Amino acid sequence: MIKLKLDNVNKQLGGARILRDVSLEIAAGEFVVFVGPSGCGKSTLLRLIAGLDSICGGDLLIDGRRVNDLEPRERGVGMVFQSYALYPHMSVYDNISFGLKLAKTEKTSLRERVLKTAQILQLDKLLQRKPKELSGGQRQRVAMGRAMAREPDILLFDEPLSNLDASLRVQMRNEIARLHDRLGSTMIYVTHDQVEAMTLADKIVVLNGGRVEQVGSPRELYERPASRFVAGFLGSPRMNFLPVRLQTPGETSLVNTLVWGITSLPFDSSNLAAGTQLTLGIRPEHVSLKAAEGTAGVVVTAVEYLGSETYVHLDTRLDEPLICRCEVSAGWQAGDRVELLLDIDNLHLFDADGAALSRHPHAIETLPDGVPLRSARASAL
Amino acid sequence: MSPRLLKKALLRLGFWCLIGVLLLYAVFPFYYAIVTSLKPSSALFEVSYWIHNPDFSNYAAVLHQASFLRAIGNSLVVALCVVTLALFLSLTAAYALGRVKFRGRGTVLMMVLGVSMFPQVAVLSGLFEVIRALGLYNTSWALILSYTIFTLPFTVWVLTTFMGQLPHELEEAAIMDGASPWVTLTRVLLPLLWPALVTTGLLAFIAAWNEFLFALTFTLTDTQRTVPVAIALISGGSPHELPWGLLMAASVLVTVPLVILVLIFQRRIVSGLTAGALKG
Amino acid sequence: MSVSSTHAPCEELLLTRETPVQRRRVRAAWLFLTPMLLCLALVAAWPLLRTFWFSLTDANLADTGGGTFIGFSNYLFHNGSSWSGILVDPQWWNAVRNTLHFTVVSVGLEVVLGLLVALLLNIKFTGRSLVRALILIPWAIPTIVSAKIWSWMLNDQFGIINHLMLSLGLIDAPLAWTADADLSMWAVIIVDVWKTVPFVTLLMLAALQMLPNDCYEAARVDGIHPLKVFWRVTLPLLMPALLVAAIFRILDSLRVFDVIYVLTSNSSSTMSMSVYARQHLVEFQDVGYGSAASTLLFLVVAVIALLYLYLGRRQLEVRS
Numbered sequence: 002m003i004k005l006k007l008d009n010v011n012k013q014l015g016g017a018r019i020l021r022d023v024s025l026e027i028a029a030g031e032f033v034v035f036v037g038p039s040g041c042g043k044s045t046l047l048r049l050i051a052g053l054d055s056i057c058g059g060d061l062l063i064d065g066r067r068v069n070d071l072e073p074r075e076r077g078v079g080m081v082f083q084s085y086a087l088y089p090h091m092s093v094y095d096n097i098s099f100g101l102k103l104a105k106t107e108k109t110s111l112r113e114r115v116l117k118t119a120q121i122l123q124l125d126k127l128l129q130r131k132p133k134e135l136s137g138g139q140r141q142r143v144a145m146g147r148a149m150a151r152e153p154d155i156l157l158f159d160e161p162l163s164n165l166d167a168s169l170r171v172q173m174r175n176e177i178a179r180l181h182d183r184l185g186s187t188m189i190y191v192t193h194d195q196v197e198a199m200t201l202a203d204k205i206v207v208l209n210g211g212r213v214e215q216v217g218s219p220r221e222l223y224e225r226p227a228s229r230f231v232a233g234f235l236g237s238p239r240m241n242f243l244p245v246r247l248q249t250p251g252e253t254s255l256v257n258t259l260v261w262g263i264t265s266l267p268f269d270s271s272n273l274a275a276g277t278q279l280t281l282g283i284r285p286e287h288v289s290l291k292a293a294e295g296t297a298g299v300v301v302t303a304v305e306y307l308g309s310e311t312y313v314h315l316d317t318r319l320d321e322p323l324i325c326r327c328e329v330s331a332g333w334q335a336g337d338r339v340e341l342l343l344d345i346d347n348l349h350l351f352d353a354d355g356a357a358l359s360r361h362p363h364a365i366e367t368l369p370d371g372v373p374l375r376s377a378r379a380s381a382l
Numbered sequence: 383m384s385p386r387l388l389k390k391a392l393l394r395l396g397f398w399c400l401i402g403v404l405l406l407y408a409v410f411p412f413y414y415a416i417v418t419s420l421k422p423s424s425a426l427f428e429v430s431y432w433i434h435n436p437d438f439s440n441y442a443a444v445l446h447q448a449s450f451l452r453a454i455g456n457s458l459v460v461a462l463c464v465v466t467l468a469l470f471l472s473l474t475a476a477y478a479l480g481r482v483k484f485r486g487r488g489t490v491l492m493m494v495l496g497v498s499m500f501p502q503v504a505v506l507s508g509l510f511e512v513i514r515a516l517g518l519y520n521t522s523w524a525l526i527l528s529y530t531i532f533t534l535p536f537t538v539w540v541l542t543t544f545m546g547q548l549p550h551e552l553e554e555a556a557i558m559d560g561a562s563p564w565v566t567l568t569r570v571l572l573p574l575l576w577p578a579l580v581t582t583g584l585l586a587f588i589a590a591w592n593e594f595l596f597a598l599t600f601t602l603t604d605t606q607r608t609v610p611v612a613i614a615l616i617s618g619g620s621p622h623e624l625p626w627g628l629l630m631a632a633s634v635l636v637t638v639p640l641v642i643l644v645l646i647f648q649r650r651i652v653s654g655l656t657a658g659a660l661k662g
Numbered sequence: 663m664s665v666s667s668t669h670a671p672c673e674e675l676l677l678t679r680e681t682p683v684q685r686r687r688v689r690a691a692w693l694f695l696t697p698m699l700l701c702l703a704l705v706a707a708w709p710l711l712r713t714f715w716f717s718l719t720d721a722n723l724a725d726t727g728g729g730t731f732i733g734f735s736n737y738l739f740h741n742g743s744s745w746s747g748i749l750v751d752p753q754w755w756n757a758v759r760n761t762l763h764f765t766v767v768s769v770g771l772e773v774v775l776g777l778l779v780a781l782l783l784n785i786k787f788t789g790r791s792l793v794r795a796l797i798l799i800p801w802a803i804p805t806i807v808s809a810k811i812w813s814w815m816l817n818d819q820f821g822i823i824n825h826l827m828l829s830l831g832l833i834d835a836p837l838a839w840t841a842d843a844d845l846s847m848w849a850v851i852i853v854d855v856w857k858t859v860p861f862v863t864l865l866m867l868a869a870l871q872m873l874p875n876d877c878y879e880a881a882r883v884d885g886i887h888p889l890k891v892f893w894r895v896t897l898p899l900l901m902p903a904l905l906v907a908a909i910f911r912i913l914d915s916l917r918v919f920d921v922i923y924v925l926t927s928n929s930s931s932t933m934s935m936s937v938y939a940r941q942h943l944v945e946f947q948d949v950g951y952g953s954a955a956s957t958l959l960f961l962v963v964a965v966i967a968l969l970y971l972y973l974g975r976r977q978l979e980v981r982s
Contacts, residue, residue: 053554055681072682074560086551090573099569100559147559400782401793408797411856414822415811429825475698478691490695492971497706499967501917503936504960507716507943507953508709511726531705538698557683563690592804594920595936599944610806614924626814633807644802648795655861656868 003065004029004187005050005155010059012045012211019045020211022059027189027204029154032181035191036198037208037234043191044159046208050189051080051157063155074104079148080157084164085140087132087147093119094128097146104151118146121183138169145180158190162197174200195235199223207231224347229355232282238312238324240282240349247277252361254350256281260317261341268350268358279358282349285312285326293338299323301337315339412637419630426627440631449604450632453612457636460522460608461590464529465583471530472537473579477567479538480545481553491542498535502595505531513600524600525608529593533586540585543657544578545571581654584647588640609636710960716953723947736954748954756930757938760847764922764934765915768851768858773908775855776862777900781892783863784870794867801860809924812853813840843931850932853921858914862907869903870896909970916963935959 005027012020020042027033035043048054050061052073060067068076087096097118101111119125122142132140141161148156158177162170178201181188192198198205199219207214207222207230215227226232232240247270248263249255254270257263258281266281273279290313293299302322303314306329313333314322325341327333350358418426420436444450478484479491509528510519518524548571556566594610601607607615613636616629644651712726717736721729738747748754783794800808815822816839824836839849873896881891919936926932928941939959943952 051558052681052683053557055684070682072560072686073558078558080555080558082551082555084549084551086549086555088552088555088570099556099561103560103565147555151559397782397785397787401787404779404782405793405796407856408800408860411808411811411815412799412803414815415807418814427820429820429822471698471701474694478694482687482691484688484691487691490699494702495971496967497702499913499963500706500710501936501956501959501963503917503919503939503943504713504956504963505706505709506713506940506956507721507726507949508712509705510723510943511712512704512709514726528705530701534698534701563687563694567694588802592806594804594806594923595940598923599940610804610920613804613810614806626817626820629810630814633810637803637807640802640804641799644798645795648791648798651798652794652864652868655864 002029006062008060011057013057018211023213029187030185032188032201032203034198034202035206035208041208042211043208047157047159047191051078052076077153078155078157079153081144081148081161083160085144087143089132092129092131093124093143096143097150100151114150118150122146137165138173141173155187160192227357229280229351232349236284238285240284241323243281245279245281247273247275247279250275266350267361269361270358278353280351285324287344287347288325289342290339293340298338298340301333301335303335304333415630415633419634421627423627440627443628444631450612452605453607453609456522457591457609460525461587463526464533464590465586468530468533468537468586469583472541475538476541476545480542494535494538520602520606525597528596529590533589537582537586540582540654540657548574581650585654713953713956716949717957719950721949723949726949729950736951757933757935760932761934765912768854769908769911769915771855772858772862772911775859777866779863780866780870783867797860800857805920806924808857809853809921813925816840816849840926846926846929846932850921850925865903865907869900873899913963
């Protein structure tokens with residue numbers, strides 16, 4: 002069931018277009034995360050949904066009803082702010098019950114609902130405290146309690162964890178996930194932190210420059226990014242991008258990778274001209290290394306040891322080093338010469354505009370069985 | 383002692399001397415008023431720097447004058463009413479000017495600033511007519527009303543500055559909770575503005591307590607006068623024989639409360655004065 | 663008009679379309695402003711307009727509404743053989759001269775002294791906040807009271823100032839501070855400076871404390887002489903605050919009334935424009951003539967205020 006629908010929503014402030022033709026459907030009970038770099042419009046989008054900012058063009062529908070002109074309290078949404086924005090002079094109880102009081106909720110049911118909310122958030126023992134007597138995590142929970150108290154169908158979170166330190170952030174992240182399971186309400190969550198996005202979301206919406214880049218499950222976005230932007234935005238270390246030239250277009254493309262010479266890749270480039278500049282995307286975990294003999298292969302320029310894994314930097318004679326995620330036990334060191342083995346199924350190819358080329362459906366069969374790309378010619382550069 | 387240490391010591395000495403001179407300059411006149419007020423009239427015309435055998439006859443004389451007590455009462459009533467009125471009017475105005483973006487906001491702010499620069503005498507005749515038309519001549523209400531001309535722009539300006547400093551997310555949270563602007567102002571912002579209100583109220587109080595021109599013009603009889611006018615009109619047998627001891631006692635009496643307020647609320651007053659001037 | 667693109671209406675809508683919350687807030691804003699605006703209209707705008715009108719009539723205090731329109735006769739009038747009106751009244755020009763004299767000297771002294779005191783109090787030392795509180799005392803004392811205290815201290819026969827100067831050998835005979843035409847303006851200036859230096863000091867101190875610290879540390883590391891640092895770094899950075907303080911004080915000084923009225927009464931050697939205007943309005947009951955003087959004073963102040971606003975805006979533009 003569609004809970005919330007955005008139809009060609011636009012937002013302009015002064016001369017700047019903050020959001021362009023954003024269309025989106027969010028199902029009831031879904032956990033949706035808006036993610037993107039700062040200034041991409043994700044917070045504005047959330048505020049439009051909340052009713053704090055005006056929609057310039059397009060429609061916003063909740064439960065099929067156009068709510069552009071409704072006030073926040075009439076929309077059935079609750080919001081958790083980045084700075085919590087708790088009322089400093091009110092106790093936890095009053096903070097949570099303020100909205101209910103304004104809605105003229107009957108006394109006993111008000112009390113019931115506050116206590117229930119407090120119980121869910123483990124705030125029962127803190128109800129008489131003032132916000133300044135609470136820890137960061139507790140304040141965060143009060144902010145959520147305040148948003149939840151009126152039992153809105155949609156809960157909005159505006160970078161709620163960015164004021165917490167790293168360990169608390171992980172803990173609160175889990176609590177929010179549990180809360181979603183328990184309440185089953187629709188949640189929309191804005192963050193610039195891709196880990197929060199990946200771990201929390203049923204559905205991620207990647208925004209860039211006021212446009213929706215891609216919508217999908219975390220896995221879809223990670224494994225099949227629709228654009229170079231999405232590919233580069235999700236994943237750490239970032240996806241490696243190498244410039245390549247299209248040699249022969251077709252259902253499988255023959256590209257000149259510059260580093261590895263001419264290679265066949267399972268992407269459909271039928272509608273592109275030969276000689277087009279493309280970008281090859283390789284995630285660090287989709288490269289494996291093998292010791293090279295003699296002067297063959299490429300040189301390891303740096304090794305970052307992270308405990309559970311190492312990032313090996315390779316000199317591919319491009320502007321940026323190629324980064325590869327390896328097991329610690331491999332024991333690579335700077336100065337080693339290595340050959341690269343690429344995982345063909347998990348490569349990405351983007352056209353000049355950054356759009357991903359579609360994968361040839363039978364790519365795997367049409368490629369020679371088990372022939373990984375070899376780095377043999379890399380040293381010939 | 384090495385020359386460097388000597389130089390340092392001399393610098394320190396010079397510094398404290400300067401501070402001493404500064405304090406003397408700032409405090410001495412008031413101190414001298416106290417000294418004078420504690421002298422019996424016989425000793426008045428010998429200059430002395432210290433208080434010998436304090437004599438409270440001047441204070442007794444002042445406090446026995448019904449008109450002076452009346453004046454203190456009038457001043458209190460006027461100043462407190464002005465503060466209340468100005469704070470109430472400027473609180474809602476400051477919410478509008480400090481927290482809402484609307485067309486005409488800049489114009490209103492400029493108008494308020496403009497009124498604060500008015501020479502009082504420029505409205506004297508017009509205001510006189512208004513006051514008489516309202517039947518307020520020679521009443522405290524005339525002063526309460528007319529004092530808003532200089533307190534209101536000031537309180538609006540300072541409260542707007544303070545109001546603008548409150549985090550905007552707080553207000554958005556209130557909106558999400560379904561609060562109307564009035565509820566937001568009274569139940570969310572007002573409780574956080576108390577310090578600013580105290581500061582602004584204090585400054586308005588001092589301004590109203592000290593005002594002279596309107597008080598002199600819009601009141602006529604002893605029963606309606608305020609303290610500054612009462613003091614200005616204290617006179618002796620002839621223009622050249624003012625009862626200085628009495629005058630100083632009265633001066634000290636009306637000033638001591640202010641000095642105490644200033645010493646207690648120094649930090650707040652400073653923040654209020656500078657918020658009004660520098661951040662505008 | 664044809665609708666060609668789906669985006670085109672957005673620009674127009676932007677101005678007119680707000681969320682219900684914003685609409686309600688704007689409506690509330692005007693509602694909230696109304697009492698204040700009404701009050702200011704009643705005590706400021708309307709009386710000011712009436713003053714302008716009175717200045718064109720021969721109204722008197724007993725019946726302000728009863729005056730008849732006489733054009734600009736209060737300002738300047740030619741009755742066939744000679745000119746009359748404020749603009750040819752030597753008393754008025756004397757008041758203008760006095761006011762300007764008072765403004766230039768007292769504001770100049772206040773700014774210089776205020777800056778010096780602020781520099782002194784910007785040094786950290788034990789008891790600084792107490793000193794800062796104590797120097798506020800002159801500011802808190804009602805003008806009338808400070809005028810009285812000083813007129814006692816400046817008393818020609820029994821005043822402590824004369825006593826002090828005599829015993830130090832600075833003067834041979836007591837000075838008649840408030841009565842002597844040459845000295846009375848100085849007496850007024852002394853009192854005004856004493857009362858308002860704390861205000862200027864506070865503004866300067868606040869401005870000093872907003873100055874970036876690293877400039878000074880860099881200068882100290884480079885071994886630049888403190889005086890040079892003051893002229894090259896501190897003073898230019900303080901200039902905006904200094905100007906604000908000076909303008910505030912100038913506007914205040916131009917309308918000076920209390921000190922002069924109490925200290926030297928109606929003496930012509932110190933009479934300011936405000937004293938002149940009030941004398942005609944209230945004592946001579948000549949509302950028309952007094953209003954004309956008030957109007958002229960208002961115009962002077964308005965010109966300076968507008969200049970300030972204009973310069974302030976210019977400065978903002980330069981900075982951005």
